[in-house]
Amino acid sequence: MNRIYIAGIDEIPQHSTLEDNDELKVTIICPPGYNGVVNFGIDILRPGVSLDLAGLYICTRGERQRFNIAVRHLCPGASSRQLFKGVLDRGGNAVFDGLIHVAHGAGQTKAFQENHSLLLDETSSSETHPQLEIYADDVECSHGATIGSLSEEERFYMCSRGIPSEEARHMQILSFLSPVLSRIPEDERLSLMRRFRIL
Amino acid sequence: MDMLEIRNLHASVEGKEILRGVNLTVPAGEVHALMGPNGAGKSTLGAVLTGRPGYTVTEGSVLFKGQDLLSLKPEERSWAGLFMSFQYPVEIPGVSYSAFMKAALDARRRASGKDPLSASEFLKLLSDRMAFVQMKPEFAKREVNVGFSGGEKKRAEVFQMAMLNPDFSILDETDSGLDVDALKIVADGVNALRSPGKSALVITHYKRLLEMVRPDRVHVLKAGQVVAEGGFELVEQIENEGYDSIR
Numbered sequence: 001m002n003r004i005y006i007a008g009i010d011e012i013p014q015h016s017t018l019e020d021n022d023e024l025k026v027t028i029i030c031p032p033g034y035n036g037v038v039n040f041g042i043d044i045l046r047p048g049v050s051l052d053l054a055g056l057y058i059c060t061r062g063e064r065q066r067f068n069i070a071v072r073h074l075c076p077g078a079s080s081r082q083l084f085k086g087v088l089d090r091g092g093n094a095v096f097d098g099l100i101h102v103a104h105g106a107g108q109t110k111a112f113q114e115n116h117s118l119l120l121d122e123t124s125s126s127e128t129h130p131q132l133e134i135y136a137d138d139v140e141c142s143h144g145a146t147i148g149s150l151s152e153e154e155r156f157y158m159c160s161r162g163i164p165s166e167e168a169r170h171m172q173i174l175s176f177l178s179p180v181l182s183r184i185p186e187d188e189r190l191s192l193m194r195r196f197r198i199l
Numbered sequence: 200m201d202m203l204e205i206r207n208l209h210a211s212v213e214g215k216e217i218l219r220g221v222n223l224t225v226p227a228g229e230v231h232a233l234m235g236p237n238g239a240g241k242s243t244l245g246a247v248l249t250g251r252p253g254y255t256v257t258e259g260s261v262l263f264k265g266q267d268l269l270s271l272k273p274e275e276r277s278w279a280g281l282f283m284s285f286q287y288p289v290e291i292p293g294v295s296y297s298a299f300m301k302a303a304l305d306a307r308r309r310a311s312g313k314d315p316l317s318a319s320e321f322l323k324l325l326s327d328r329m330a331f332v333q334m335k336p337e338f339a340k341r342e343v344n345v346g347f348s349g350g351e352k353k354r355a356e357v358f359q360m361a362m363l364n365p366d367f368s369i370l371d372e373t374d375s376g377l378d379v380d381a382l383k384i385v386a387d388g389v390n391a392l393r394s395p396g397k398s399a400l401v402i403t404h405y406k407r408l409l410e411m412v413r414p415d416r417v418h419v420l421k422a423g424q425v426v427a428e429g430g431f432e433l434v435e436q437i438e439n440e441g442y443d444s445i446r
Contacts, residue, residue, distance in 0.1 A: 152252055157289040160249050161303040161359060162277035162310070171294055171302065178293025 001025065004184060006192070007057075007065075008034045018078075019045040023052065027183045030057035030065055031196035041070040047077035054083040056180040058196075059092030059124075067094070071111065072101040076136070079110035085180050086117045087173055088124035096126075100141055101133045109136065113143040118150065118176050200265065202227045202367050202398040203248075208259035210247045217243040219423035220259070225367070225416075228395040232409050232434065233402045235420035236442045241402045242286060244420070245371045249283045250276055263367065277303075278310035280366030284356035284373045291343035296355070297325060299343045300362050307363065328361040331391070332384050350381045357388035368392060368399040374408040386411035406438045419445050 001021045005012045007030040018024050030038055034057075044051060051071065059065045071080045086094050100111045117126035130143035150172050158168035174181070181189055203225040210218040217240045225231050235241050247254050248261065250273040261268040263279060271279065291299065304324075305315040316324065325339055332354050344352050353373050360368055373385050389399055389412045401412060409417075409431070417434055419427040419442070427433060427445045436444055 151289075154289050154291060156251055156273060157285065158291070158299075158303075159273035160251075160277055160283060160285075161299070161363065162274050162307040163299075163302050164274050164306055165272065167302060167306065168274075171291070171299075175291055175293035182293075 002183075003027070004029065004188070005040075006031065007038050008036070012038055012040050014039040014041050016040075016042045017045055018042055018049055018051055021049065023050050025052045025183065026054070027180065028053075028055035029184075029192065030055065030059075030067075031192075032058040032060045032063070033196065034065060035063045037066040037068065039068045041068075041072070043072045043074050044078045044080060045075050047075050049078050051078075051080040053080065054085075054180045054183055056084070056177050057086040057094055058089075059086060059094045060089040062091040063093070065092070065094045067096045067098070069097065070099040070101065071113075072099075072103065073106045073109040073111060074103045076106050077108040078106075080112070082113040082115075083179060084115045085177055086115075086126060087120065087177065088117060088126050089120040091123040093125045094127070095129070096145075097129045097131070098143070099131045099133065100143070102136050102139050102141065104135045106136045107138040109139040109141070111139070111141045115143075115145045116176075117145075117147045118173065119147060120150065120173075200227050201225065201262070202229075202264060203268075203400070204262040205244075205248075206260045206262075208244075208247065208261060209257045210243060211255050211257055212243065212253060216257070217423055218247065221420070221423065221425055223418055223425055225398045225400060227398055228393075229415040230389060230393065230399045230401065230412055232412075232414040232417045233400055233420060234404065234417060234434070234437055239420040240423040241420055242371055243423075245283055245286075245369050245402060248276075248369060249273060249281065274306065275310075277363070277365075278307050281369075282360055282363055282365035282367070283369040283371060284353070284360055286371040286373075286375070288344050288347075288352045288356055290345045290347075292345050294343050295340050296343055297322075297339040300325065300359065303359075303363060324362065328358055331361055332358045332388065334358055349376050350378065353377055354381060354384055357385050360388055361391065364392075366397050368397075370399065370401045370403075372402055372404065374403050374405055379407075382408060383411065406434050409434050421445070 002025040004027045057065050096115045098113050102109045115128045126147050128145040132141055155168050159165055201224050205221050205223045208218050208221040233241055256269055308315055374382055418425050
């Protein structure tokens, strides 16, 4: 099952459950122009299931985007993975709140969360607040966050091959977003990118 | 005509002067070697010629095909026909080799007022050049240099050189860490570009590559200056007696 939600267009489920599917893939896209909050919450209820959750956000021109993401493991032996990647530009500000909750008795849970932000200028900012609430033993959980800028070395390498600096910059941003973008089927991806002028 | 004419080039990195008056000329149609001990400034010279950020030219000039090279942006230097095989090629996740090469070729063609290659022309060129450096076709779909071994990265640099068909190629220690077979591919790459209108500067520590490409002239860089120039006998001298024998 592969669900794709676009903030501002699709209704993103604030309270959902994972029980029936063995594997659920959810991708949340927060396009430029979206100024608001994304709430996504899911309760994992059946042992053995896995959640693969990813999101990308592009926050520009003074927009403020908020992410309240909650993954609750309420049964033992399930797994979840979260990957959120954001690009911030021209005064954009994003705050990512990501909760991993592992309930009493939800042993052998595997839950991972990553949030990476790319700041394109000095007026943009990004915050990450990972929260791990773990009430069970024998679990494997982790979170990681990075905030970085475009690599000058990478850009120089591309330019040295004749790729103009601005085009190289676009390729770098796409390169950064590619782990999430690649989850969207190609035709849908291209129309999304055109529609929201994601480069 | 001279392809490259470096005159009294001084350059520094973070305020430290590395190049201290380099004079070096490479005529069109010739392959030259640049040798020198570690820290002599060989890679700095390559960096300055290609316009890498962080290097400041404090004095001197570089003419490339009669044009002031140092006033050009890195991509403009490429469009003018300059190429450097990097000592440490950069990995670009999420960008395939074919997309990377298409972007590079299209931009270069645009800069000279040509239409981009059609998809079929591009793919033909791509597969032809990959075969030339004995890269497996699946590398075209792989992300640029991601997960490549050291040898594969160097081979991919030669592939890029063959794709872009530059007038002047700088090979910055492309032979380091290569086995004999990979070394032959690098040498073949340089030799294939040999023609009256093309030149190369091969930066190396080793005789083996130079035996295969037979440079027309050898320059020795020490402490930021060219201290000796000559023929292949200089390579032999360095191999046998070391850089200390050259004053």
